[in-house]
Amino acid sequence: MQNHTHNVFNVAGMASHRFSRAVLTAAVAAISMLGCSQPEPIKQNAPEYGLVTTDDANEDIGTYVLPQDTSIADEPNAEQIIYGKRLLNETKRLLPDNVGASMNCNSCHIAQGKIPLGDPYINSHNFYPRVMPRAGKEVDLTMRINGCFQRSMNGKPLKPESDEMLAMLAYMKWLSQNTPKNQKVNIDNAGKVDESLIPDPVQGEKIYHAQCATCHGDNGEGIKDSRGDIVFPPLWGDESFNIGAGMARTYKAAAFVKYNMPMGIQTKGLWGHGNVLSDQDAIDVAEFFTHQPRPDFAKKDGDWPTVPKPKDARY
Structure with a gap:
């Protein structure tokens, strides 16, 4: 089911460029042409950092409205979407x-893939297929998910037509909320850090024990509950992501850490956006934990076949 706000997005989306950063402006123009009242500007809970919290997102991200999970019940494939949601949470x-x-998909995709700068799924349905530098070829969303299973999960791919794969795809499609295929919701998947900074792993170890060890363990082992389910994932060791994962790269990990960790530092929203650490601190701690022992990735020699590998690649 679509509400009025979703229809407004569709009108705006038809007039926008695929990767426009002015979705809201286009929406206002389109609404004015229709003689409708203009939407109120977005009020962010964290204006100092230019972030959008979950509370903000529940109001509006551009003209996209973050859906409440209760609305899944209105969908004809509600059971499939709910199964996909569970798989991403309890992988x-x-x-x-x-x-x-010892990882779940949502160990890295914060708040069920709904948080800007926390690797959200909101644009995933429309973002693929696309040519990916690491693969050196066009990759669709099924291939991208299976890449995560083999790298971040250090596991095995799902069959593309399996109920599990189709369920996860259904959840991501639902989260896109019928955004036109040639559009992109005006959010950032990840923040940025200054990649000219030189990492200091010695300082990074000190930061880790001060800021990270409470959740991820003194030895990067993570925390499980009494049933053995993952509470906080391990950051190194045999049960962590392998060297082929994006999170095993210093600067990619640093960007995630800077804008999402430590968690729980704000009183509203499902997750505390970071900004506790400076760029240098985030890079230092990322250098420390990404270079701890972790599983190998057997297919690593096939990565970046057409372009130079990034400077922070582990191999």
Whole structure:
């Protein structure tokens, strides 16, 4: 079902460029042409950092409205979408044959893939297929998910037509909320850090024990509950992501850490956006934990076949 706000997005979207950063402006123009009242500007809970919290997102991200999970019940494939949501939250427990690490998809995709700068799924349905530098070829969303299973999960790919893969795709499609295929919601998947900074792993270890060890363990082992389910994922060791994962790269990990960690530092929203650490601190701690022992990735020699590999690649 579409509400009025979703229809407004569709009008705006038809007039926008695929990767426009002015979605809201286009929406206002389109609404004015229709003689409708203009939407109120977005009020962010964290204006100092230019971030959008979950509370903000529940009001509006551009002209895209972050859906409440209760609205899944209105969808004709509600059972499939809910299953996909569960798989992304409980990946290790529900897919033990495919997940080698003690990780869930949402260990890295914050708040069920709904948080800007926390690797959200909001644009995933429309972002693929596309040519990816690491693969050196066009990759669709099914291939991208299976890449995560083999790298971040240190496991095995799902069959493309399996119920599990189709369910995860259904959840991501639902989260796109019928955004036109040639459009992109005006959010950032990840923040940026200054990649000219030189990492200091010695300082990074000190930061880790001060800021990260409470959740991820003194030895990067993570925390499980009494049932053995993952509370906080391990950052190194045999049960962590392998060297082929994006999170094993210093600067990519630093950007994630800077804008999402430590968690719980704000009183509103599902997750505390970071900005506790400076760029240098985030890069230092990322250099420390990404270079700890972790599983190898057997297919690493096939990465970046057409372009130079990034300077922070682990191999």
